[in-house]
Amino acid sequence: MEHWQTLRAKRARDHDIHCTRLDFTDASAVFTVIGTQGDSYEVEVEENLDLWPPICTCEDYAWRPDFLCKHICHCFRLMGVDYDALSELFWEPTDQETLLEYLCNAPSVVGDRPYEDRNAK
Secondary structure, eight states: OOHHHHHHHHHHHSOOOOEEEEEEEEEEEEEEETTTSSSSEEEEESSSSSOOOEEOOOOHHOOHHHHHHHHHHHHHTTTTTHHHHSSSSOOOOSHHHHHHHHHHHGGBBBSSSSTTTTTTO
């Protein structure tokens, strides 16, 4: 049986989810993510690893805040995090520098539709 995090990573990969907006604050990146049913969620990634994991406004995150929901996984996949890493229980960047590298890729995740290679398995 697959664990919760693997299921979320699969949903992030296979479902029709996309980012429509990205705002930066002094200490975080806030993504607006459109879910599979057209609902809008906000995913906030703090640049400080002491504030890990990121937060999402979806119900799944509210029920299980220790896991990365599919919206958070989707944002990280588009920023270059490997699918296998996101499938691991309690994955997090290895250090502050790695998290900042992912956030440097954040502007490229915003668009009307999911990235071109979303069906690659």
